[in-house]
Amino acid sequence: MLDADQITHFKQHGYVILRGFIDNDLLQNWRDQFWGHVSAQADDPATWPDDYVVKEFSVDPAFGHLPQMQSIIEQLGGGMFSGGGGSMLVQWPKPDADWQAPTQGHIDGYGPGGWSGGFMLGATTYLEQVEAGGGGFFYWPDSHLPVQEYFRRHPQQIDGSFTKRDDWEEKKWALFSDDATCPPQEFIGAAGDVILWHYFMCHTGSPNVNQRPRLAVFSRWHRSDREQMKWDIPEDFWKYWGM
Ligand SMILES: O=C(O)CCC(=O)C(=O)O
Numbered sequence: 001m002l003d004a005d006q007i008t009h010f011k012q013h014g015y016v017i018l019r020g021f022i023d024n025d026l027l028q029n030w031r032d033q034f035w036g037h038v039s040a041q042a043d044d045p046a047t048w049p050d051d052y053v054v055k056e057f058s059v060d061p062a063f064g065h066l067p068q069m070q071s072i073i074e075q076l077g078g079g080m081f082s083g084g085g086g087s088m089l090v091q092w093p094k095p096d097a098d099w100q101a102p103t104q105g106h107i108d109g110y111g112p113g114g115w116s117g118g119f120m121l122g123a124t125t126y127l128e129q130v131e132a133g134g135g136g137f138f139y140w141p142d143s144h145l146p147v148q149e150y151f152r153r154h155p156q157q158i159d160g161s162f163t164k165r166d167d168w169e170e171k172k173w174a175l176f177s178d179d180a181t182c183p184p185q186e187f188i189g190a191a192g193d194v195i196l197w198h199y200f201m202c203h204t205g206s207p208n209v210n211q212r213p214r215l216a217v218f219s220r221w222h223r224s225d226r227e228q229m230k231w232d233i234p235e236d237f238w239k240y241w242g243m
């Protein structure tokens with residue numbers, strides 16, 4: 001469960017970081033599963049693949065189904081969030097590249113499969129320590145608030161039709177992340193540290209110029225009644241939440 005300060009932080013900033021959330025035995029087990037799946041050796045870069053998306057794989061037991069995560073999901077979603085999973089995205093090292101901070105961050109829920117609505121929450125963890133410049137998850141603190149305001153003004157665009165705006169090609173996701181009032185932050189963390197993020201918080205990946213791969217595990221949750229609520233952009237920001 002999150003305590004009152006963590007909930008306040010999440011509501012105010014659109015994210016909360018939970019250090020040391022996953023125990024070391026399970027992290028080791030997940031690392032073994034991952035390296036086995038990609039048929040490579042953790043300590044031999046010559047064997048490493050180069051794919052960002054780890055196809056047909058999720059950690060087992062799923063990240064989103066750990067008991068300590070389930071109790072938070074119950075608390076934040078009031079029993080109405082479903083999802084979970086434990087898919088992985090890897091930023092393999094490019095030590096010779098120039099590191100640059102990402103200039104824009106997206107919101108999730110508008111992927112190749114289109115918009116299904118009701119997306120509420122994401123969670124990201126790492127299987128190994130991620131240092132600065134090491135391909136960390138980048139996020140724009142507080143950006144959930146202006147994004148919510150955007151959709152209050154343009155509720156019909158929640159289905160992703162903001163990409164049909166005349167200026168979309170020019171702006172892309174800066175349409176949202178440029179409204180953020182704080183500069184983006186890099187999620188630097190140890191294996192098993194977790195960031196929970198609100199569905200309207202802008203975020204993106206970043207380049208990895210370090211020596212170790214950035215091994216990230218993701219879970220996402222949507223409202224189980226999304227067909228009923230997916231067009232509603234409520235004035236009460238927390239209407240569809242349990243806290
Ligand atoms: O790789 C990352 O850190 C970001 C991934 C992301 O934004 C996503 O999967 O939606």
Ligand SMILES: [Fe+2]
Nearest residue numbers: 106107108203
């Ligand atoms: Fe994303």
